[in-house]
Every structure is written in C-alpha cells, then in structure tokens.
C-alpha cells in the first residue's frame with residue numbers, strides 16, 4: 352500500500368533530478384529548482400547515498416546543483432505541504448538513522464553496477480528503487496499527502512465542481528487515438544522559458560477550466576516552437592481530468608480534406624455532425640484555411656455552433672489573425688474574441704534546457720559542451736534543435752562511441768559546415784567577464800571580497816559552470832584555490848538573482864553572446 356503512495360513523490364521529485372558527473376567519489380546531481388535542491392539536501396541525502404552504495408558498492412558524496420529548469424507541476428507549496436504532513440506522521444531523523452544502520456535490501460544490493468559506471472539510466476533505476484526500500488518509504492511517510500497533494504497542484508477538480516463542463520456526446524470516453532493526441536506532447540515534457548511562459552500559463556489555465564477562461568484560445572508563433580505540443584498537452588490534461596469530454600485535434604489541412612471528401616461522397620451532414628458534437632476542438636495551422644473560402648465558411652459555422660454551446664476552441668497559426676491574408680473578417684474577429692498569445696524563439700538557456708530534458712528523457716548522459724554546441728547554433732526552431740541531438744545520439748549509437756564534442760562535430764558536419772565550435776574555456780570566460788566589469792584579470796582569483804570584485808567573480812564562476820565541462824573543484828581551483836562549495840554558492844546565487852533581476856539577466860545574456868561569438 353505504502354509504495355503506491357510513495358511513487359508519485361518519487362515521480363515528481365526524484366525523477367526530476369539528473370546525474371551531471373561522477374568524479375571519484377563525488378556525484379553531482381542536477382535539480383530543476385532551488386527548493387528541490389534544498390529539500391533533497393535536507394531529507395534525502397542518506398537515502399540516496401544508501402541506494403548508491405548498495406548499487407555501486409562505494410560511498411559517494413553528493414553535491415546537488417540547481418539547474419533552474421522550469422517544470423510544470425513542480426511547486427514549492429506542494430513540497431512544503433508534504434513536509435508538514437510528514438512531520439506530523441513520522442520523525443524523519445529516526446527513520447534516516449535506521450536506514451543508515453541497516454544494510455540495503457537484497458534487490459538493490461544485487462544490482463552489480465561497477466564503480467564509476469553509473470549512467471543516467473542506472474541512476475534513475477537506482478533511485479527508483481528507493482520506493483522499494485521500506486525504511487525509505489517510512490522516512491517519506493507523507494503517503495497520503497503525496498497521493499492527494501500532487502494532483503492538487505492544478506486545482507482543476509475544485510473548478511470542475513463549480514463549473515462542470517457537460518460533455519454533449521456519448522458517455523463512453525474517446526480513445527486517445529480518436530483524439531489524435533500525441534502521447535509525448537504533454538505538459539511535463541514541455542520546457543518553460545521566457546519565450547513561451549505566457550503561452551504555457553494560458554494553456555494550463557484553459558486545460559484546467561475548458562470553455563471558462565479563454566475561448567477561443569489562439570496560439571501563434573514560428574515553425575517548430577511548440578504550438579502543437581501545447582495544444583496536445585491541453586487536450587491530454589482535459590481528458591485526464593474528465594475522460595468523458597470529447598477532445599479532437601485536427602490540422603486545418605485535414606479538416607479541409609475531410610470536408611471535401613464528405614462533399615464528394617454526398618454526405619456533408621456526417622462531417623457537420625462529427626465536428627459540431629465535440630467538447631474541445633483543437634485546430635492546428637489555421638493559416639492554411641486562407642484562400643479556402645468554402646472551408647472557411649464551414650469552419651465558421653462549426654465555430655459558432657461550438658462556441659454557442661460553450662465548448663472550448665483552440666487554434667494555432669504561424670501568425671496572428673490580423674496577418675492571415677484572405678481570412679474572412681467575421682472569422683478573424685471571432686478569433687479575437689478570446690485570448691491570443693504568442694510563442695517567441697527560445698533564448699539560449701531555454702534551448703539548453705530543452706536539450707538537457709530531451710537527453711534526460713532518453714536516459715543519456717550528453718556532455719554539457721555538446722549541448723551548448725548544438726544550442727548555440729540552432730536558434731529559431733526547437734524541432735531542428737531536437738533533430739540535431741537525435742542525429743548525434745544515433746551517430747554515437749551506430750558507431751558504438753561515447754558522445755563527446757568531436758563526435759558531435761562529425762555527426763553534424765552537414766548541418767554546421769563551419770565545423771568545430773570555438774572552444775569555450777574558463778580563461779576566455781574570465782577574460783570577457785573581467786573586461787566587462789573593468790577589473791583586473793588577477794582580481795578574479797585574488798582573495799579580495801569587495802563587491803566590485805566578488806560579484807563579477809560569482810558571475811564568472813556561474814558562467815564556467817554553465818558553459819564548460821569543468822568540474823566544481825577545478826573551477827574553485829582556477830578562481831584562487833577556492834572550495835567547490837563556494838562555486839556552488841556562486842552558481843545558486845546568480846541563478847536565483849537572474850530570475851528576479853532583469854538587468855543582471857541581460858548582462859549575463861550579453862556576456863554569453865560575447866563568449867560564444
């Protein structure tokens with residue numbers, strides 16, 4: 352029983368982490384958020400150490416590093432609630448002591464994973480087993496809280512009770528394939544960045560209260576930027592919350608073809624019936640309806656019928672309604688009734704985060720250098736970004752070689768003919784940061800702690816961590832023989848401040864641009 356409750360906790364918190372490197376007995380684990388890092392540090396270290404020891408037969412020191420990746424559903428409030436609940440139900444200290452004192456259970460100890468050979472897949476498997484350790488389960492005794500709180504991170508149910516969306520169709524839930532929804536396009540696989548934050552938030556709002564908040568909901572943006580992904584994610588979430596709601600996703604081209612076929616076969620009424628009896632209609636790439644007058648006419652009536660019946664309509668396009676040539680005015684004005692939101696090309700950080708997430712989903716350890724190489728070259732299309740990474744992964748797999756920068760350069764030579772990237776070194780970063788802040792290069796490694804030196808030093812440490820493969824102890828050494836915890840502190844501090852200080856964020860973006868150019 353207990354394990355069933357522990358799983359959501361594991362799925363949400365532990366699985367959101369990723370191994371970054373193993374150097375000797377230090378394992379660096381990336382966390383998506385600072386509060387996840389703090390929570391793991393304060394509660395999980397003994398449990399994870401025990402699992403790693405059982406798997407690799409070696410004692411590891413764990414360093415958590417906040418990577419500040421946005422993850423839908425990961426909210427600090429739910430963590431705190433879990434903790435509160437746990438505190439009232441069990442004493443974590445007691446359980447941790449117990450875990451340290453007792454040997455690991457056989458199913459974990461039996462895994463014969465060699466030292467230093469823990470890759471991402473092994474890591475997740477090992478940590479997944481934490482749910483199987485009875486002591487660990489006890490130490491996470493937030494069982495009921497975990498089961499209840501995580502689904503409540505979206506307050507859909509509450510809203511549903513207040514404003515029920517009544518399905519107008521048959522009670523039998525539609526199979527996912529009838530909805531045409533891609534199982535991979537869900538909120539949890541969508542990386543949030545500045546370029547899509549609003550579109551993502553609005554999509555969540557629509558999915559939590561269909562036909563209540565923004566109707567129609569119109570998303571526009573360039574090719575391969577995640578419009579379809581978000582539409583599908585809305586469809587999935589609505590269906591998760593109420594499987595009886597009939598959701599249909601269709602491209603405007605397919606809509607046109609089906610309409611034409613129904614006319615050719617002399618049965619346009621069946622087409623009308625099908626599209627006017629839907630609860631949530633998602634129409635992708637509506638710009639293809641321009642110039643198709645008859646289809647526009649048909650879509651206009653479908654739109655009106657659904658909207659009048661308080662059904663949700665979600666539309667995507669590569670441009671805003673007013674820029675879709677030869678779109679009938681009455682359709683255009685209807686599209687403008689609800690919310691229009693755009694997705695912009697992702698910034699470097701988001702591109703890096705997308706690639707890291709993708710690598711993590713594939714259980715692959717892709718060096719930071721390779722991620723930065725790809726992310727800094729493909730700026731305007733996440734589909735192409737993913738394609739480049741897939742190409743590197745396939746190349747490594749076919750040649751049975753580990754992924755490194757040489758292999759990536761070779762695999763992508765047709766796409767990036769300029770070849771190998773300029774090597775980003777800690778020297779280069781120090782030089783550019785010192786030049787920008789008009790301080791002496793030596794000051795970065797000096798003992799001085801005045802703010803005019805300490806702050807640029809923290810930024811330089813942060814950039815070394817972000818843009819190079821250099822280990823934390825090595826970065827500490829480069830910056831005047833400082834301890835690796837100083838580097839971690841600098842990295843965390845700058846990551847946090849970037850989120851709240853737009854000026855600092857711009858400075859860092861500018862520095863990254865100069866380092867890479």
Ligand SMILES: Nc1ncnc2c1ncn2[C@@H]1O[C@H](COP(=O)(O)OP(=O)(O)OP(=O)(O)O)[C@@H](O)[C@H]1O
Pocket residue numbers: 536540541542543547572573574575576577578579580581636669705733734737
């Ligand atoms: N923010 C994101 N996080 C993770 N993956 C993303 C993100 N944005 C896009 N992708 C991925 O990029 C690929 C292309 O996205 P999608 O098909 O949604 O783009 P689109 O804007 O609909 O493009 P098009 O205009 O060509 O239809 C998909 O594999 C999608 O999962």
